[in-house]
Amino acid sequence: MVSAPLTSLWKLLVYLTFTLCLLPAQVIALRLRPDWSRRLPVFYHRVCTRILGFHVTVEGQPSSARPTLFVANHSSYLDITLLGSVLEASFIAKSEVATWPVYGLLARLQNTVFVERNRARVAGQRDTIADRLTRGDSLILFPEGTSSDGNRTLPFKSALFDVADIAINGAPLPVQPVSVAYTKLNGIAIGHVFRPFFAWYGDMELAPHLWRVLGLGRIEVEIRFHPVVTLAELGSRKALSAHCQQAVAAGLSASLSGRAPILNKRVLSDVIVRPAPG
Numbered sequence: 185m186v187s188a189p190l191t192s193l194w195k196l197l198v199y200l201t202f203t204l205c206l207l208p209a210q211v212i213a214l215r216l217r218p219d220w221s222r223r224l225p226v227f228y229h230r231v232c233t234r235i236l237g238f239h240v241t242v243e244g245q246p247s248s249a250r251p252t253l254f255v256a257n258h259s260s261y262l263d264i265t266l267l268g269s270v271l272e273a274s275f276i277a278k279s280e281v282a283t284w285p286v287y288g289l290l291a292r293l294q295n296t297v298f299v300e301r302n303r304a305r306v307a308g309q310r311d312t313i314a315d316r317l318t319r320g321d322s323l324i325l326f327p328e329g330t331s332s333d334g335n336r337t338l339p340f341k342s343a344l345f346d347v348a349d350i351a352i353n354g355a356p357l358p359v360q361p362v363s364v365a366y367t368k369l370n371g372i373a374i375g376h377v378f379r380p381f382f383a384w385y386g387d388m389e390l391a392p393h394l395w396r397v398l399g400l401g402r403i404e405v406e407i408r409f410h411p412v413v414t415l416a417e418l419g420s421r422k423a424l425s426a427h428c429q430q431a432v433a434a435g436l437s438a439s440l441s442g443r444a445p446i447l448n449k450r451v452l453s454d455v456i457v458r459p460a461p462g
Contacts, residue, residue, distance in 0.1 A: 192399035199235050199398075203228075203290070210293045222272045225294045229268035236262075237403050242270055244409030249358045251322045252412070253348055255428045256362040257436055258326035259334035259383040261287060261390065262397065263364050266405055268294070273322035276313060276344070278329075284390070297323065299344070313347045317357060324362075327425065334366060334383035335376055335440070337433040342425035348415040356414035361428040363435025368404035373442065408435040 206228050213220035233240055247254070254273060256263065264275060264287075274295040282288045282298050291298075297316055299309040316323060327340040348357050366374055366382040374382070381400060384393050397403075410431040418424040 188399040188401075190399075191401075192395050195235055195237070195398040196395070199232065202231060202235065203286070207289075207293070214293065214295075221295070225268055226270070226272055229265045230270075232265050233269050236265065236398065237401055238262075238266065239402055239404050240266060240269060241404070241406045242409070243406065246271055246409050247322075247358050247360045247412050249412075250320050251317045251352060252358045252360055253317065254322065254324045254360050254362050255327055255340075255432065256324060256364055257337045257432050258328050258331050259364070259366070259379075259385065260331055261384055261394075262382060263326075264291075266364060266407060267324055267362070270407060271322070271324065273324050274316070276323055276325045287390075295321065310344060310346050313344065314350050317347060318350060318352065327428070331385040332383065333385055334379045337429060337436055340425045340429040342422045345415070345421035345425045345428075348421065348424060356416040358412045359414060359424065359428065360412045361410040361431035361435070363406075363408040363410070363432045363439060365406045365408075365436050365439030366403065367406055367439055367442075370401045371404075406439040408439065410435060 206224070210221060210224050210228075213224055252273075254267070254271060256267060267273075268275075274297065275291065276297045276299060277291060279298045279300045281291050281296070284291075295316075297309075297313055299313075313323065325344060327342070327344065328338040329341045330338070332338045348359050350357050366379065368374060369378065369381070380388075381396065382403065384390065413424065413427060415421060415424050418427055
């Protein structure tokens with residue numbers, strides 16, 4: 185499974201050119217049209233999935249309630265593009281992301297909430313996230329706290345699940361678990377050995393990893409949206425965290441093992457959508 189340098193170069197040039205063309209539009213939208221500033225990133229990420237070679241299958245129905253707290257597993261910076269292509273939502277990211285070249289700027293333009301991995305600051309960060317939610321902004325949380333190797337779901341950190349204990353127009357905040365799985369490369373199932381081609385974790389460097397991804401070919405990804413829950417239903421943030429982890433882990437396992445065949449699928453641009461089973 186070898187990356188093609190010429191393919192990587194071509195895709196990188198197209199990706200950077202498209203990004204530079206869209207940046208001014210998003211800056212203007214943030215100042216003048218907040219509704220456009222939520223929609224434009226979806227268009228941007230959806231085109232980027234095609235440029236990067238992703239073919240995304242979506243199972244289940246994303247919550248249409250605004251706001252919703254989406255809770256997903258995290259194995260790569262690529263998850264941002266994949267989830268951003270199907271959700272009008274901003275991300276909750278570690279503060280280091282703000283300093284990354286290109287990706288840091290893109291994160292700020294998508295109104296990302298940056299948090300520090302510092303227990304002493306959890307309360308303040310929780311208030312910042314809660315404020316964004318009460319203003320109607322849907323957010324995407326990666327509660328593992330770091331990226332994994334993509335073969336499993338790491339334990340969820342429950343501290344930030346406290347933000348779900350707020351009422352939106354008198355109703356509990358909707359929380360939706362989401363599973364993201366990289367499943368096939370050029371039609372061949374991706375096993376444990378080759379999953380690090382897509383997962384980005386440990387001390388991997390970002391630029392060489394992205395260069396390799398760009399030259400790989402057609403990458404199939406499954407995104408599974410699980411039933412919406414609330415903290416009020418589960419009783420506590422720890423119970424909510426445990427429930428979300430179990431749902432996300434089960435979805436990831438099902439995707440990686442090839443269970444739940446695609447039924448009644450429809451195509452939305454480069455994204456295939458299918459209803460949840462049952």
